[in-house]
Amino acid sequence: MSVEPLLPAARFARTDSVRRRERAQSLAKATFFVMAIAMILPLIAIVGYLVYRALPSLSVDFLLDVPRRGMREGGIWPAFIGTLYLVGISLAVAAPIGVLAAIYLNEYARDTWLNRLISLAVINLAGVPSIVHALFGLGAFVYAARFGYSVLSASLTLAIMTLPVIIASTREALASVPMAFREACWNVGATRLQTIRAVVLPNSISGILTGIILQVSRAAGETAPIMFTGAVFFKAVERGNLFPYHLNDQCMALSMHLYTLSTQVPNVEPSVLYATAVVLLATVLLVNVTAIAFRVWLRNRKKW
Amino acid sequence: MKTIVATDLRLAYGTREVIHGISFEVERNEIFAIIGPAQSGKTSLLRCLNRTIDFVPEATVSGSLLLEGEDVRKIRDVYGLRRRVGMVAPLPVGLPLSIYDNVAFAPRCVGLRQKSDLDAIVERCLCQAALWDEVKDRLSSLGTALSGGQQQRLTIARALSHEPEVLCLDEFSIAIDPVTTMRIEDVLKELRSQITIILVTNLVQQARRLADRTMFLWRGEIVEIDRSEVVFSDTPGDRRTYGYVQGTFG
Numbered sequence: 001m002s003v004e005p006l007l008p009a010a011r012f013a014r015t016d017s018v019r020r021r022e023r024a025q026s027l028a029k030a031t032f033f034v035m036a037i038a039m040i041l042p043l044i045a046i047v048g049y050l051v052y053r054a055l056p057s058l059s060v061d062f063l064l065d066v067p068r069r070g071m072r073e074g075g076i077w078p079a080f081i082g083t084l085y086l087v088g089i090s091l092a093v094a095a096p097i098g099v100l101a102a103i104y105l106n107e108y109a110r111d112t113w114l115n116r117l118i119s120l121a122v123i124n125l126a127g128v129p130s131i132v133h134a135l136f137g138l139g140a141f142v143y144a145a146r147f148g149y150s151v152l153s154a155s156l157t158l159a160i161m162t163l164p165v166i167i168a169s170t171r172e173a174l175a176s177v178p179m180a181f182r183e184a185c186w187n188v189g190a191t192r193l194q195t196i197r198a199v200v201l202p203n204s205i206s207g208i209l210t211g212i213i214l215q216v217s218r219a220a221g222e223t224a225p226i227m228f229t230g231a232v233f234f235k236a237v238e239r240g241n242l243f244p245y246h247l248n249d250q251c252m253a254l255s256m257h258l259y260t261l262s263t264q265v266p267n268v269e270p271s272v273l274y275a276t277a278v279v280l281l282a283t284v285l286l287v288n289v290t291a292i293a294f295r296v297w298l299r300n301r302k303k304w
Numbered sequence: 305m306k307t308i309v310a311t312d313l314r315l316a317y318g319t320r321e322v323i324h325g326i327s328f329e330v331e332r333n334e335i336f337a338i339i340g341p342a343q344s345g346k347t348s349l350l351r352c353l354n355r356t357i358d359f360v361p362e363a364t365v366s367g368s369l370l371l372e373g374e375d376v377r378k379i380r381d382v383y384g385l386r387r388r389v390g391m392v393a394p395l396p397v398g399l400p401l402s403i404y405d406n407v408a409f410a411p412r413c414v415g416l417r418q419k420s421d422l423d424a425i426v427e428r429c430l431c432q433a434a435l436w437d438e439v440k441d442r443l444s445s446l447g448t449a450l451s452g453g454q455q456q457r458l459t460i461a462r463a464l465s466h467e468p469e470v471l472c473l474d475e476f477s478i479a480i481d482p483v484t485t486m487r488i489e490d491v492l493k494e495l496r497s498q499i500t501i502i503l504v505t506n507l508v509q510q511a512r513r514l515a516d517r518t519m520f521l522w523r524g525e526i527v528e529i530d531r532s533e534v535v536f537s538d539t540p541g542d543r544r545t546y547g548y549v550q551g552t553f554g
Contacts, residue, residue: 110361184397184459186356188410188466189387198409203400 050281054274062275064240071234071257071265076276078237078244079257083283085151085245086226086253087219090158095212097159098166105167106174107196125164133161134228142229152247154230161225162215169211173204206298213291217284223255231256233264254280305373307332307470307500308353312367315348315524317360322348323524325367330470335492335501337515337532339508339548345524346504350472353502354389355382372469387414390468394475396455398447399462403430403439406447406458410466425465433461434491453484460488464495471495472502477510489514508549512536520545 014022051058065075105122109115137157147153177200185195201208223231231253237244245251258276261268308330315323323345330336338346351357352365353376369376371388379385387410399406407426416422426443430436435457439450447458456476463471473492477485492501492514505511511518511532518535520527520542528535528542540546547553 180393180395180397181399183356183393184399184462185409186359187354187386187391187393188413188462189383189385190409190413191383194413198401199399 047281050274050278054271054278057269057271057275058278063279066237066239067234071261072268072272075239076254076257076279077239077241078235079252079254079276080279080283081237081242081244082151082231082235082251083220083254083280085251086155086158086231087216089151089155089247090162090219091212091216093156094159094163094166094215098163098212099170099208102167102170102174103196106171107192107200122164122167126168130161130222131224133157134225136160137225137229148248149232149250150230150248151245151251152230154226154251154253157225157229158219158222161222162219165218166212166215169214170204170208173207173211174200176207177203206295209298210291210295213287213294216287216291220280220284220287221255223253223259226253227256227259233260254283305332306330306370307372308502309370309373310367311370313349313352313369314366315345315352315357316364318362321524323352326521326524326526328519328526328529330500330502331517332500333496333498334516335496335503335514337503337505337511337518338521339505339511339518340521340527341506341548343523344521346521347474349521350391350474350502350504352376353470353472354386354391355379356386356391358382383413387466388469390463390466390471392456392459392463392471392473392476395479396452396459398450398455398458400446400448402444403447403450403458404443407461407465410462414466429461429464430458432464432491432495433457434487435461453480453487456480456484457488457491460491468499470500470502472504474504475506477505477507485510508536508551520548522548 062075063080064077066077068074105115105119109118134157137153137160141147141153141156142149145153147156181199181203182195185199186192190198230250232250233252233256235244235250235252237252254276258273258280261276262273306329308328310329311327312325313323313327314321314325322343326349338349340346348357351360352369353371355376357363357365365377371379371385376385399409401409404426407429408422411422411425416425427436427440430439435454438454439445447455450458456479460471460473460476476488480488489510492503495501503511503514515532517529518532519529520535522544527548528540528545530541534540535545536549538546540549544553
């Protein structure tokens with residue numbers, strides 16, 4: 001009986017099972033690629049179409065000028081600056097509260113019924129529709145706290161809306177810091193606060209900031225919460241004035257402006273509508289791009 | 305006075321008792337090895353000693369555990385206690401700080417700010433941990449960028465930076481190569497004159513090389529404590545010890 005020695009080439013020949021796996025592999029890759037492209041194409045289409053339709057009205061003057069002739073002409077400065085006010089104030093309120101609450105929940109809280117209740121509340125609040133937040137803001141800030149229809153009420157309502165999401169994203173960022181780092185600090189006699197300051201925060205700050213900045217787009221885009229609490233159809237503001245509103249003034253906002261312009265005002269030049277949408281989109285995208293750039297910069301400094 | 309005296313020490317996680325009333329003493333400036341298979345309560349015992357067991361909410365400790373005559377369980381200042389008991393974990397943990405900051409972290413935590421004092425501590429600890437020559441020119445580079453063996457020595461330097469009375473090493477060599485292990489073992493022999501060392505190890509040979517006395521812990525109970533010559537001889541006090549050391553039991 002003689003045994004044919006297997007040639008090396010024969011030993012590494014592709015069998016059917018290898019071919020099957022290779023086919024599955026390339027099929028999977030193609031599928032994922034198509035899905036990724038499918039994500040991007042509509043976005044490009046939307047932005048492209050918006051900009052194309054907006055071009056006749058789009059100019060620096062459009063951004064800086066005030067609306068004229070019952071919103072049909074002129075610019076959107078009062079709405080633009082109003083949105084900046086609302087978003088800025090709401091984040092100035094929500095970010096510190098959210099981050100500190102998340103630090104408590106992730107670093108200090110033990111597994112008690114109270115803390116579970118808080119966590120549950122945070123998760124559920126994040127899922128509450130914005131119109132419900134609007135009604136809450138109306139009841140709590142406009143009437144109960146007597147802030148009236150104002151920038152303050154509207155900003156606080158937006159803050160309440162973004163707070164749970166900031167808490168959730170901050171907790172996630174904190175939880176991504178390996179437990180071993182904390183234990184190493186505790187082992188040398190560091191308190192929890194010293195551990196948080198020296199190791200936990202520096203290594204989660206990029207995630208925390210990203211979570212906060214992504215809420216900008218949400219706060220800027222929502223109409224319902226501010227419509228009930230402080231945003232109005234028209235407010236007389238000087239062209240290019242950076243400080244047109246007091247905290248207890250009513251204000252205009254881009255999202256609200258777009259909504260009323262497209263539903264309440266007859267005979268508006270369509271390009272004005274599209275231009276308003278482009279400014280809103282550009283503001284949000286600009287903030288997001290800044291957030292991403294900042295995140296990349298911080299991640300490059302990440303130390304493990 | 306003995307450095308550590310445990311009397312009928314018990315530890316339970318919830319209703320599951322993992323240390324069943326053990327009593328032992330550790331002399332000053334000796335190397336005291338604790339050997340035993342996994343799940344014997346070795347690491348839990350160390351965590352009782354520096355009170356990091358407090359972070360496990362369902363853990364209950366009873367009995368007494370004295371450090372220099374002071375009941376560890378009643379010490380108010382746990383942070384002070386943890387500075388007195390240095391701890392080196394099984395896996396090397398370089399904090400994501402510079403090498404210098406890694407070692408200076410503990411002194412800074414107690415408010416030391418003077419640059420010259422910190423410099424002296426960093427140099428002393430890195431020398432003691434046999435790492436100084438390798439890193440002295442790059443103290444500002446990241447501790448996490450060091451190799452595993454270097455990070456473990458960095459961890460030891462960090463544990464020495466708060467001048468502990470007792471240094472606990474929990475299976476320090478499982479993630480590092482034999483050459484580095486031998487270097488650290490030499491470090492421990494040097495330190496023996498200044499500090500009490502508790503060495504938890506899975507390596508029977510390591511305990512035999514280093515320890516003055518050895519405790520064989522099995523399923524939360526002490527099988528045997530004796531001088532290492534006896535524990536690792538052909539005639540230890542308990543048959544199970546002989547079996548474990550020879551590799552036929554456990």
